[in-house]
Amino acid sequence: xxxxxxxxxxxxxxxxxxxxxxxxxxxxxxxxxxxxxxxxxxxxxxxxxxxxxxxxxxxxxxxxxxxxxxxxxxxxxxxxxxxxxxxxxxxxxxxxxxxxxxxxxxxxxxxxxxxxxxxxxxxxxxxxxxxxxxxxxxxxxxxxxxxxxxxxxxxxxxxxxxxxxxxxxxxxxxxxxxxxxxxxxxxxxxxxxxxxxxxxxxxxxxxxxxxxxxxxxxxxxxxxxxxxxxxxxxxxxxxxxxxxxxxxxxxxxxxxxxxxxxxxxxxxxxxxxxxxxxxxxxxxxxxxxxxxxxxxxxxxxxxxxxxxxxxxxxxxxxxxxxxxxxxxxxxxxxxxxxxxxxxxxxxxxxxxxxxxxxxxxxxxxxxxxxxxxxxxxxxxxxxxxxxxxxxxxxxxxxxxxxxxxxxxxxxxxxxxxxxxxxxxxxxxxxxxxxxxxxxxxxxxxxxxxxxxxxxxxxxxxxxxxxxxxxxxxxxxxxxxxxxxxxxxxxxxxxxxxxxxxxxxxxxxxxxxxxxxxxxxxxxxxxxxxxxxxxxxxxxxxxxxxxxxxxxxxxxxx
Amino acid sequence: xxxxxxxxxxxxxxxxxxxxxxxxxxxxxxxxxxxxxxxxxxxxxxxxxxxxxxxxxxxxxxxxxxxxxxxxxxxxxxxxxxxxxxxxxxxxxxxxxxxxxxxxxxxxxxxxxxxxxxxxxxxxxxxxxxxxx
Numbered sequence: 001x002x003x004x005x006x007x008x009x010x011x012x013x014x015x016x017x018x019x020x021x022x023x024x025x026x027x028x029x030x031x032x033x034x035x036x037x038x039x040x041x042x043x044x045x046x047x048x049x050x051x052x053x054x055x056x057x058x059x060x061x062x063x064x065x066x067x068x069x070x071x072x073x074x075x076x077x078x079x080x081x082x083x084x085x086x087x088x089x090x091x092x093x094x095x096x097x098x099x100x101x102x103x104x105x106x107x108x109x110x111x112x113x114x115x116x117x118x119x120x121x122x123x124x125x126x127x128x129x130x131x132x133x134x135x136x137x138x139x140x141x142x143x144x145x146x147x148x149x150x151x152x153x154x155x156x157x158x159x160x161x162x163x164x165x166x167x168x169x170x171x172x173x174x175x176x177x178x179x180x181x182x183x184x185x186x187x188x189x190x191x192x193x194x195x196x197x198x199x200x201x202x203x204x205x206x207x208x209x210x211x212x213x214x215x216x217x218x219x220x221x222x223x224x225x226x227x228x229x230x231x232x233x234x235x236x237x238x239x240x241x242x243x244x245x246x247x248x249x250x251x252x253x254x255x256x257x258x259x260x261x262x263x264x265x266x267x268x269x270x271x272x273x274x275x276x277x278x279x280x281x282x283x284x285x286x287x288x289x290x291x292x293x294x295x296x297x298x299x300x301x302x303x304x305x306x307x308x309x310x311x312x313x314x315x316x317x318x319x320x321x322x323x324x325x326x327x328x329x330x331x332x333x334x335x336x337x338x339x340x341x342x343x344x345x346x347x348x349x350x351x352x353x354x355x356x357x358x359x360x361x362x363x364x365x366x367x368x369x370x371x372x373x374x375x376x377x378x379x380x381x382x383x384x385x386x387x388x389x390x391x392x393x394x395x396x397x398x399x400x401x402x403x404x405x406x407x408x409x410x411x412x413x414x415x416x417x418x419x420x421x422x423x424x425x426x427x428x429x430x431x432x433x434x435x436x437x438x439x440x441x442x443x444x445x446x447x448x449x450x451x452x453x454x455x456x457x458x459x460x461x462x463x464x465x466x467x468x469x470x471x472x473x474x475x476x477x478x479x480x481x482x483x484x485x486x487x488x489x490x491x492x493x494x495x496x497x498x499x500x501x502x503x504x505x506x507x508x509x510x511x512x513x514x515x516x517x518x519x520x521x522x523x524x525x526x527x528x529x530x531x532x533x534x535x536x537x538x539x540x541x542x543x544x545x546x547x548x549x550x551x552x553x554x555x556x557x
Numbered sequence: 558x559x560x561x562x563x564x565x566x567x568x569x570x571x572x573x574x575x576x577x578x579x580x581x582x583x584x585x586x587x588x589x590x591x592x593x594x595x596x597x598x599x600x601x602x603x604x605x606x607x608x609x610x611x612x613x614x615x616x617x618x619x620x621x622x623x624x625x626x627x628x629x630x631x632x633x634x635x636x637x638x639x640x641x642x643x644x645x646x647x648x649x650x651x652x653x654x655x656x657x658x659x660x661x662x663x664x665x666x667x668x669x670x671x672x673x674x675x676x677x678x679x680x681x682x683x684x685x686x687x688x689x690x
C-alpha cells in the first residue's frame with residue numbers, strides 16, 4: 001500500500017479497499033475453485049456413466065440381435081435338413097413347412113425352394129415369385145459358394161425393405177437352396193426396443209453406413225447415416241461426435257457377428273448433462289445469493305473495522321497531543337521559572353528605587369516642590385507596575401513549582417460552594433446568575449483542596465469575564481465511572497475554534513492587555529494533571545464555554 | 558525603641574542592597590551591606606548584628622551556606638532569607654538551619670520591616686532568657 005499520511009480520508013478509503021479485496025478474494029477464490037472442480041468432476045462422472053450405460057446397452061443387445069439372426073438361420077437350416085427337395089415342392093408341403101418355421105414369432109415373409117440352376121421351384125408368400133430365375137443374383141452366387149447367406153436390408157424388385165436369408169442343401173448329389181425373407185418390421189423391433197430415455201437412439205448400419213433399421217432421430221431405412229462405423233473390429237467402441245447441427249452425441253457401437261452390420265447406440269450429450277443442469281438451477285441462485293452475502297458482509301465488516309481503526313487512531317492522536325501538550329507545558333514551566341527568577345532581581349531593585357524616591361518625597365525639603373504630586377503619582381505607578389510584574393513572576397513560579405500536593409479528603413460540592421460564595425457578590429453586581437446543579441451523593445475525593453479551590457476560582461472568574469454583564473453560570477457536579485466531575489458552563493462569548501487548543505498554554509490570553517496574565521488556565525491545567533485528573537474544554541463561539549474537571553476516585557493514600 | 562536594630566543586608570545585587578539599606582536606615586535601622594556570603598561573614602566577625610537579611614541565590618557561597626556559617630559566628634542573630642525563587646527545598650532547609658523567616662523577592666518594604674522587627678523581638682527575648690538562666 002502506498003504511504004499516505006494516516007488519519008487522512010484517502011488512507012481509510014484505501015484501507016477499506018484493501019480489506020475488501022482481501023476478504024473477497026479469500027472468499028471467492030476457494031469458492032470458485034471448489035465449484036469449478038466439483039462441476040468438472042460431476043460432468044465427467046455423468047459422461048462416464050452415460051458411456052457405460054450406452055456401452056452396456058450395446059453389449060446386451062448385440063447378443064440378442066446376433067442370436068436372433070443365428071436362430072432364424074438355424075431354423076432355416078434345420079428345415080432344409082429335415083426335408084428333401086422332392087417333398088417340399090409337392091403339394092402344400094412348403095406351406096406347412098413355412099407355418100412351422102413361422103412358429104409363434106411370424107418373422108418370415110415368404111419361403112421358397114430354388115434348384116441348382118437358380119429356378120424358383122416352389123414358393124409360399126405374398127409375391128408371385130414362382131419360376132423366377134436367380135442364377136445371376138449376387139446372393140445366389142454367394143450362397144452357392146458359402147452354403148448360407150444373409151443379405152443387408154434392401155428394397156429389391158418389390159420395393160419393400162427386406163432381408164434375404166438362404167441356405168444351401170446338398171442332398172444325394174442334388175444341390176438346392178431354401179430361401180426366405182425376414183419381415184423387417186419384426187427385426188427392427190429388436191433394435192428400436194433399445195431406445196430408452198428421450199435421446200437414447202439405437203440403429204444398425206452396414207459397412208457403407210447405410211441404415212438397416214430406422215433411427216428414431218430421423219433418417220429412413222436404407223438411407224445413408226451420418227455415422228460411419230469404419231472398418232470391422234471386435235469389441236465395443238466408444239466415440240463422441242458432433243452432428244451437422246452441432247449437437248454433441250456419444251456413440252457406442254459394435255460389429256455384429258455377420259461382420260456386415262454395426263449396432264450403434266447413441267445418446268445426446270444434452271440429456272447426459274440434464275442432471276447437471278438441474279443441479280445448476282439450484283446451485284446458481286445459491287451461488288449468486290451467497291456472493292451477494294459475501295460482498296455485503298465484506299463491506300460491512302470492513303466498514304466497522306475501518307471505523308474502529310479510525311477511532312483508535314484518533315484516540316492515539318489525541319493522546320499524543322496531550323502528551324505533547326504536557327511536555328510543552330513542562331518545558332515552558334521550567335523556562336518560565338528561570339525567567340521569573342531572573343526578572344525578580346531587577347524587579348526588586350526597581351521596587352526599592354521607587355520606594356526610596358517615595359521615602360525622599362516625604363521629606364519636608366521636597367514637599368514644597370510644585371510638581372511633587374506628579375512625582376508621587378509617577379512613583380506610585382512604578383511601584384504598582386512593579387507589583388504587577390511581581391504578581392506575574394510569582395504566578396509563573398507557582399505554575400512551575402514542583403510542590404507535593406497537600407492531600408486530604410475533599411467534598412467537591414462543599415469546595416465549589418466556598419468558591420462560589422467568594423464571587424457571588426460580584427456576580428450579582430454584574431447580573432450573573434449562579435446556578436448550582438449538584439449531585440448530592442457525590443463521594444469525597446482524596447486531593448489538594450487549596451489548589452483545587454484556586455482552579456475553580458480561576459474557572460469561575462474566567463466565566464464571569466467571558467459573560468461581562470448579564471448571563472448565567474451553571475456549575476454541575478456528577479459521578480463518573482471512576483471519577484467525580486465538575487462542569488463550569490457559562491453563557492459568555494465562547495472561544496474561537498483556532499484558540500481552543502491554545503487556551504491551556506501559558507501566556508495565552510484573549511483578555512485585553514493588562515487584564516490577564518495568560519497563566520490562570522495553564523496553572524489550572526498543571527494542577528489538575530498533578531492531581532491525576534483531567535480538565536477539558538468545550539466551546540461554541542457566541543454560545544458559551546464549558547470547562548469540565550474530572551478527578552479520580554482513588555482510595556486514600 | 559532603646560537602640561537601633563543592627564541589620565546586615567547580603568545580596569550580590571549591590572544596587573539592591575544600597576537602596577534597601579537607605580530605606581531601612583530611613584526607618585531607623587542601622588544597616589550594613591555585603592555583596593557576598595564571604596564578605597558578610599567577615600563583617601560578622603567584626604560587628605554584632607541583630608538580624609541578617611540574606612539572599613538565597615548568590616554566586617560563590619549561597620544563602621543557605623552563609624546562614625549555616627553565620628549561625629556559628631553569632632548564634633543569636635536571626636536570619637531572614639530572601640529569594641527570587643519559591644524553592645520549597647531551600648526554604649525547608651533554611652528553616653531547619655534556624656532561619657527566622659522566608660520571604661519572596663521582591664517584597665514590600667513594610668513587610669520586610671515587620672519581619673525584621675519580629676526577628677529582633679525574638680532575638681531580644683532569647684537574649685533575656687540566656688541572661689536569666
